[in-house]
Amino acid sequence: MPIYKYIANRFLTLFENIMINYKLSEYHTGYRAFNREVLESINYNANSDDFVFDNQMLSQIIYKGFEIGEVTCPTKYFKEASSINFKRSTKYGFGVLGTSVKHFIGKMGLANFEIYK
Numbered sequence: 504m505p506i507y508k509y510i511a512n513r514f515l516t517l518f519e520n521i522m523i524n525y526k527l528s529e530y531h532t533g534y535r536a537f538n539r540e541v542l543e544s545i546n547y548n549a550n551s552d553d554f555v556f557d558n559q560m561l562s563q564i565i566y567k568g569f570e571i572g573e574v575t576c577p578t579k580y581f582k583e584a585s586s587i588n589f590k591r592s593t594k595y596g597f598g599v600l601g602t603s604v605k606h607f608i609g610k611m612g613l614a615n616f617e618i619y620k
Contacts, residue, residue: 504580508592515599519558522603524610525565527573530558530599534576541569549617554587555598559618562606566619 504512512531519530535557545563550556564571587595605616 504578507589508580511592511596515596518600519562519603522607523562523565524607525571527561527571529573530561532576532578535560537564541567544569546618546620549620551598553598554591554595555602558595558599559602562602563618566606566609 512529516527516530520526537560541564544567545560547556547560547563550559550563561571602618605614605618608614609616609619
């Protein structure tokens with residue numbers, strides 16, 4: 504993993520754990536499984552059509568009070584394995600920060616956001 508991605512991953516995960524008030528070891532692999540109840544309960548149609556979609560779904564799932572079980576999966580990085588470049592990684596990072604802040608503000612009752620309805 505490129506060093507900038509590793510540092511960003513660790514920072515974003517810490518930030519999310521604090522803002523979302525949940526403890527996950529990692530939010531960014533994109534390897535997920537959901538049951539029908541979860542998919543029927545969250546407003547995933549309000550999410551982005553970009554890489555941050557998975558992160559928004561995790562936030563919605565936690566917001567609605569569902570439990571998340573983590574299963575480790577090995578990650579291999581090589582040039583052909585990742586379609587996200589530095590510019591898109593930066594956009595993703597800011598999207599993650601925004602999602603985390605919205606989650607926090609919504610839980611505090613200070614605003615209502617479409618993705619949490």
